[in-house]
Amino acid sequence: MAEQSKVKLHGMWASPYVKRVELALKLKGIPYDYVEEDLWNKSELLLQLNPVHKLVPVLVHGGKPLCESLVIIEYIDETWPNAHRLLPQDAYERAKVRFWATFLQQQVRNITYKLPLYMNSKNNLGVMGLSDGNSLFLYDHVAKVIRRDGEVQEKAIKEVHEKLQILEQHMEEIFPGGNPLVEDQLGLLDLMMAQTMNANKAIEEAFGLKLIDPEKYPLVYSWMTSLHEIPVVRETAAPSHKMVGLLHILRKMGLMGHDL
Numbered sequence: 212m213a214e215q216s217k218v219k220l221h222g223m224w225a226s227p228y229v230k231r232v233e234l235a236l237k238l239k240g241i242p243y244d245y246v247e248e249d250l251w252n253k254s255e256l257l258l259q260l261n262p263v264h265k266l267v268p269v270l271v272h273g274g275k276p277l278c279e280s281l282v283i284i285e286y287i288d289e290t291w292p293n294a295h296r297l298l299p300q301d302a303y304e305r306a307k308v309r310f311w312a313t314f315l316q317q318q319v320r321n322i323t324y325k326l327p328l329y330m331n332s333k334n335n336l337g338v339m340g341l342s343d344g345n346s347l348f349l350y351d352h353v354a355k356v357i358r359r360d361g362e363v364q365e366k367a368i369k370e371v372h373e374k375l376q377i378l379e380q381h382m383e384e385i386f387p388g389g390n391p392l393v394e395d396q397l398g399l400l401d402l403m404m405a406q407t408m409n410a411n412k413a414i415e416e417a418f419g420l421k422l423i424d425p426e427k428y429p430l431v432y433s434w435m436t437s438l439h440e441i442p443v444v445r446e447t448a449a450p451s452h453k454m455v456g457l458l459h460i461l462r463k464m465g466l467m468g469h470d471l
């Protein structure tokens with residue numbers, strides 16, 4: 212491939228933000244090279260590519276970097292418009308998708324975890340297959356559910372449910388006429404939620420906690436489960452044994468008081 216059209220994605224294996232971008236590239240059929248970043252010990256290159264936020268994902272197209280997952284996905288959609296549209300063509304529908312994308316984006320915040328501290332005292336990361344010195348990220352409220360006990364955990368569980376309730380109430384507005392949920396019609400909002408069921412399953416396996424209750428949130432649950440069944444989503448998901456291992460470490464660290 213000519214240098215000016217090469218695509219490179221800098222990411223981290225567990226990052227839901229990176230996974231969205233990977234999905235966009237795969238759905239469009241765009242060949243790309245993947246570079247796994249050590250977020251605890253960030254490379255000079257990553258700092259140069261994303262000097263403002265210093266986060267992954269970073270997409271480099273023809274040598275030019277782009278940061279922020281939603282910005283990157285819109286760029287991908289506009290640069291390769293002929294394959295698999297990710298945003299609606301109609302301006303009003305596109306604005307609505309952006310509204311909900313912003314809502315979903317505002318519900319998440321990355322957390323940075325100083326894994327090496329834990330690794331030095333317990334040295335058990337090899338078992339999980341994690342590289343030395345990675346930082347780890349999860350949805351904010353969910354992270355509190357995992358890493359806390361007692362009242363803080365109860366409050367975090369309540370917050371997760373409030374967010375899910377808002378989504379459930381608006382599902383018909385978000386997907387007027389239903390969401391076909393077939394691979395060739397996945398859109399931006401699907402990409403944003405694509406890893407949620409994977410994380411939900413890992414949380415249930417690790418701690419027996421059911422966060423997305425199918426009875427309380429039938430529409431959201433069915434959206435998440437159908438998404439999770441789509442082959443490209445499954446292929447892109449982080450391996451569940453690694454996710455479960457990661458969750459156990461996050462909880463141990465949280466309970467030991469290693470905080471952000």
Ligand SMILES: N[C@@H](CCC(=O)N[C@@H](CS)C(=O)NCC(=O)O)C(=O)O
Nearest residue numbers: 226228266267268279280321323348
């Ligand atoms: N708003 C950013 C969030 C990206 C983000 O939080 N990336 C995390 C990985 S999940 C990261 O690079 N964290 C490194 C750090 O916090 O130092 C996006 O949508 O791309």
